[in-house]
Every structure is written in C-alpha cells, then in structure tokens.
Amino acid sequence: HHYxxxxxxxxxxxxxxxxxxxxxxxxxxxxxxLVLALLVLGREAQTVAAAVAGDDSAKHVEEAAEAPTxxxxxxxxxxxxxxxxxxxxxxxxxxDDTRLSFRHQLFDDQGAVSANVTARxxxxxxxxxxxxxxxxxxSEGAPVMYDQLGIxxxxxxxxxxHDSAAVKLVSSDDRYQCFNDDHRVPGGIAVxxxxxxxxxxxxxxxxxxxxxLPRVDPSGDDDELLAVSTKIxxxxxxxxxxxxxxxxxxxxKLKESVVSVAVKVLGVRSPCAEGGVEDGCIExxxxxxxxxxxxxxxxxxxxLSFKDDGGRPGWSVxxxxxxxxxxxxxFDADAPLDADGHLVDSDSLHPKYCGAGAPNTAAVFxxxxxxxxxxxxxxxxxxxxxxxxxxxxxFSVAACYCPSYELETGRPCTGDAGAASDVCCKQHAEFVxxxxxIYF
Numbered sequence: 001h002h003y004x005x006x007x008x009x010x011x012x013x014x015x016x017x018x019x020x021x022x023x024x025x026x027x028x029x030x031x032x033x034l035v036l037a038l039l040v041l042g043r044e045a046q047t048v049a050a051a052v053a054g055d056d057s058a059k060h061v062e063e064a065a066e067a068p069t070x071x072x073x074x075x076x077x078x079x080x081x082x083x084x085x086x087x088x089x090x091x092x093x094x095x096d097d098t099r100l101s102f103r104h105q106l107f108d109d110q111g112a113v114s115a116n117v118t119a120r121x122x123x124x125x126x127x128x129x130x131x132x133x134x135x136x137x138x139s140e141g142a143p144v145m146y147d148q149l150g151i152x153x154x155x156x157x158x159x160x161x162h163d164s165a166a167v168k169l170v171s172s173d174d175r176y177q178c179f180n181d182d183h184r185v186p187g188g189i190a191v192x193x194x195x196x197x198x199x200x201x202x203x204x205x206x207x208x209x210x211x212x213l214p215r216v217d218p219s220g221d222d223d224e225l226l227a228v229s230t231k232i233x234x235x236x237x238x239x240x241x242x243x244x245x246x247x248x249x250x251x252x253k254l255k256e257s258v259v260s261v262a263v264k265v266l267g268v269r270s271p272c273a274e275g276g277v278e279d280g281c282i283e284x285x286x287x288x289x290x291x292x293x294x295x296x297x298x299x300x301x302x303x304l305s306f307k308d309d310g311g312r313p314g315w316s317v318x319x320x321x322x323x324x325x326x327x328x329x330x331f332d333a334d335a336p337l338d339a340d341g342h343l344v345d346s347d348s349l350h351p352k353y354c355g356a357g358a359p360n361t362a363a364v365f366x367x368x369x370x371x372x373x374x375x376x377x378x379x380x381x382x383x384x385x386x387x388x389x390x391x392x393x394x395f396s397v398a399a400c401y402c403p404s405y406e407l408e409t410g411r412p413c414t415g416d417a418g419a420a421s422d423v424c425c426k427q428h429a430e431f432v433x434x435x436x437x438i439y440f
Contacts, residue, residue, distance in 0.1 A: 092257060097154035100128045100242070100261035102146040102232065106410045117410035121261045123154070129320075131403040131412055132234045132267025134283060134354050134434030135189035142190055143355040143432040144405070145202065146232035151213065151244075151259060152224040158215050164248035165225055166210035167259070170241050178243035178256040184209060185240050186272075188233030189280040192353075202233030205279040212248065235282055237267030237318035237403065237433075264318065266403035266412050268306055268435045271314030285436030287399060291387035302384040302438065304399060306376060316378070320404025321413040322424040323377035326431045327384075327438065328352035328398035329360045354400035355432040364391050373425070376401065387440065396439050400431035 101120040108114040121128040133144035149167075158165070170183040177183050187205025194200050201207045211232075213225045242259040243250065250256060272281035289302030304325060306317035317323060332350035359372055365385035376382035402425035404412040413424035424430065 091254075094257065094260040095153050095156050096260075097123050098260050099123060099125075099152045100259060100263070101148070101150045101152070102128065102130050103148035103150075104144055104146045104410065115410060118148075119411070125261065127239070127262040127264045129264045129266065129412060129414055130234055131405055131432070132237050132265050132401075133188055133403075133432045134235075134400075135192050135233070135280070136353050136355050137192060141192075142188060142202065142231075142233045143429070144233070145190055146234075147230055148226065148228050149204075149211070149213065149230055149232060150224055150226040151242075154223065157223050158225060162215060162225065162246045165213045165215075165244065165246050166248045167204075167213055167242040167244050168209040168211065168250070169204045169263070170243050170258075171238075173241045173258050173262070175243075175256060175258045176253050178245070178258065179251045179253065186235055186277055186279045186281060188235035189283070190231035190233050199280070200231065201279040202235075203227075203230045204232050205235075206277075207279055210243075210245070210248070210250065213244075234263075234265045234267065235280060236269040237265050237316070238269050239264050239318070266318055266320045266405075266414075267433050268401050269316045269318070270435065273314065282436065283398075283434045287436050287438040289384065289438055289440050291391075291440055293392065294389045301386055302440070303381045304376060304384070304435075304438075305381040306378060307381060308378045311378075311381075317376070317401075319377045320424070321416050322402065322404045322422075323375065324373055324402045324425040324431070325376035325382040325435075326373050326400050326402070326428060327359050327361065328354055328356070328400060330364060331396040331398075331437075333393070333395075351396075351437070352398050354398055354434040355429055358428045359397065361397065364388060364395060372428075373431075384438070394440060396437055399435045399438050400428075401433040401435045402431040403433055405430040405432060 099121050101118055103116055103118040105113045106115040106117060119128055119130050130146065131144050133142045135142045151167075168178075169185045169187070170178065171185055172180075172183040184206055185204075187202040187208065189199055190202040191200040203211050211227055211230065213227050216222045216224045216226050240263045242263065243256060244259050245252075245256050247255070268282070270282045270285050272278070272285065274284045274286060275281060287302070287304055291302075305311040306315050308316070329352045331352055361367070361372065364387060365372070366388050367385050370383070370385045372385075374382045374384070404414060404424050406413060406424045407427050407430045408423070
C-alpha cells in the first residue's frame with residue numbers, strides 16, 4: 001500500500017507517463033505504438049497508390065510537360081486516341097458515338113440524278129432505318145438501291161489496321177457468330193438485265209459478301225469508312241446487323257465485331273419456300289388464289305396476310321407509319337403446253353414487276369370499292385378485289401408492297417402522324433418491294 005502511494009504521488013521532476021499508475025502507463029504505451037503503426041501504414045498506402053494511379057501533383061506536372069506546343073505535336077497527341085488500339089484486342093467495342101449511313105439516289109424523267117438521299121443514324125442511336133426494294137424490268141434497276149455505305153466514329157480514328165475492312169449483313173448480333181455463314185442475309189436484285197441478259201445481284205447479298213469498306217483517306221488516318229458506287233438492295237424486312245472485320249477476312253473471333261448500330265429494314269420477309277433462300281428469292285414466292293365462274297360467289301376473295309398472329313407461316317412485316325399493298329399489270333398469257341405439260345417457250349410467262357405505274361387491271365378486278373391499294377400490316381390482312389364476272393381466264397400479277405415510302409423525298413414515313421405520314425404509299429411508284437406472284 002505504501003509502494004502504491006509513493007508511485008501515485010505526482011513528482012514534477014518526472015514525466016506524466018512515469019508518474020502514472022502501471023495500467024495507465026501500459027495503455028498509453030500501446031496507444032502510442034498504434035499511432036506510430038498507423039502513420040507507417042498510411043505512408044506505405046500513399047506510396048502504393050501513387051505507383052498505381054499516379055500522384056495528382058506529379059501527374060499535372062507530367063501533363064504540363066507533355067502538352068503539345070505546335071500543330072504537329074497536337075496531331076501526334078490526337079493519334080494516341082485512334083481506334084487502332086481497340087481492334088486487335090479481344091472483345092473490343094465500338095465507340096458510343098458510332099454512326100451508320102446508307103445513301104440512295106433519286107432520278108428525274110430523263111434518268112439524271114435529282115437528289116441524294118442519306119439514311120443516317122443519329123449520334124449514339126441504336127439503329128438506322130432503310131427500305132426494302134425489288135427490281136424493275138430490264139436495265140431500270142431497283143427503285144431503292146443504296147450506292148453508299150459509311151461508318152463514322154467520333155473522337156477516335158481508323159488507322160492503317162483498317163485498310164482492308166469489310167462487312168457482311170447478318171441476322172445475329174452475336175460477334176462470335178460473324179464467321180458463321182448460317183446467319184448471312186440474302187439481298188435483292190440490283191439490275192434485272194445488265195445488257196447481256198444477266199441478272200445482277202445487289203451488294204451485301206449472299207453472292208456478294210463481304211463488302212469492302214475502305215477508309216475515306218487511305219493515305220492517313222480518318223474517322224470514316226465509306227464504300228461508294230455500291231448496289232445495295234435490301235430484299236427482306238426486319239432488323240439486321242453488320243459484322244465487321246478490319247482485315248477483310250472472317251474467322252478470327254477475337255478481331256471481328258458487330259457494328260453497334262443495327263439496320264432496320266422496312267418491308268416484308270418471307271421464308272423463300274419455293275426455291276430456297278437466295279438473293280432475290282422473295283420475288284418467286286407463290287400466292288395461290290381462286291375465283292368463281294361468272295362470280296357466282298362460291299369462292300371467297302383472295303387475301304395476303306403478314307399478321308403476327310394467324311398470318312401465313314414464315315411471313316412477317318416490319319412496317320413504318322404506312323404499310324400497304326398493290327399489284328402489277330397482269331402477266332402475259334402463257335404459251336401452249338407440250339405433250340409433257342411443259343411450256344413450249346420457257347420465257348413465255350413475261351412477268352411484270354413493281355415500282356411502276358398503276359396496274360392495268362380495271363377490266364379484271366372489281367376495283368370500284370376497294371380501289372387498287374389496300375392496307376397490309378401486322379394486324380390487317382390485304383384483301384384483293386373480286387374478279388369481275390366477265391373475266392374467266394387464269395391470270396397472274398406481282399404483289400407489290402410499299403415500305404412507308406414517300407417518292408418525293410426518297411425517305412420513309414417513320415414517327416410521323418396524321419397528315420405528315422399520309423404522304424406515303426399513295427403513288428404506285430412507291431410500292432417498290434415485290435413480295436411474290438399472285439396466281440389466279
């Protein structure tokens with residue numbers, strides 16, 4: 001007790017620590033050690049953080065020292081942001097400001113170009129909207145044929161690693177399926193007769209993929225890839241994608257990618273059940289219809305259905321603000337059959353095509369009520385007019401679809417309402433997609 005009393009007496013010649021009770025001194029010593037340990041750990045953490053992320057003050061000094069002082073140095077600094085660093089890396093992605101564009105031309109009555117019409121995705125948009133088309137007779141070509149395809153990126157640039165870039169149209173947005181030909185999409189017919197009697201399939205079709213996509217400035221670095229003088233005709237409606245490769249070949253899953261902007265095609269899609277899936281095959285699809293002798297009413301009207309629910313199996317429509325159907329002139333009469341039931345002249349069918357004027361069918365169809373333009377969308381079936389009682393011979397017409405097209409501007413009506421969208425699908429020349437042949 002005396003010992004404790006002596007140690008508890010405060011001695012001004014001693015430090016506070018030495019003059020404290022033993023337990024208190026022990027606690028103070030432990031606290032001091034903890035403070036020292038925290039100081040050491042904090043300094044080490046700052047050292048590690050500076051090594052990983054870089055000290056802010058040192059970073060500012062480095063940036064000031066490396067700041068470009070001339071135009072040449074500024075260009076060199078910008079070059080470090082090029083897309084070149086993205087393409088060879090597995091899983092590289094397109095910049096958020098990637099834009100996709102397709103251009104087609106309008107022609108006047110003399111065949112001269114009257115306007116260039118570009119369908120371009122907005123900055124950061126998920127899709128670009130284009131239109132499906134068939135092909136008119138002989139050398140007239142497809143009414144809607146895109147002669148340019150471009151991909152533009154914003155702050156990045158395409159380097160020399162993209163000198164041999166190419167794309168192909170596919171139905172899957174899975175980048176690891178770009179090598180798989182099962183996902184390729186057929187295209188339409190660009191020219192029915194090139195002057196030598198040959199049919200020319202459009203670019204981006206099964207027979208013409210992949211499509212080369214060169215840099216705008218092959219001598220330097222640019223933010224745009226552009227294919228010109230193309231003949232791109234979209235045969236099917238639907239949503240599709242562009243598989244991209246920087247070196248022109250497909251098969252390396254690490255370098256290939258799907259362009260981040262989808263291609264939405266307004267138009268009808270079919271299974272191509274007649275002769276298999278190939279470029280232009282939708283034109284050969286069959287719609288078989290019947291009519292009563294002298295219109296006695298024993299056979300119902302002919303309908304064409306693209307409905308989502310209860311429509312013809314394998315058929316669908318991707319519609320804009322207007323979705324309508326008309327038909328062509330009647331085909332010429334078939335030639336006589338031989339003993340085996342074959343046409344004597346294999347070319348005697350003389351088909352007609354879409355994208356022309358009004359059909360010459362007033363003597364065949366009772367168009368007094370329905371007219372020669374009918375609605376055909378995902379909820380409404382297209383009902384053909386009745387065949388007149390005075391007509392008794394078999395005949396055929398092409399089925400012609402309007403993908404919400406306005407001929408005057410060359411653009412589709414999308415997102416419009418009322419009178420703004422009522423300008424589409426009023427002229428027969430706007431019914432540009434041939435979606436099969438109706439056999440009566």
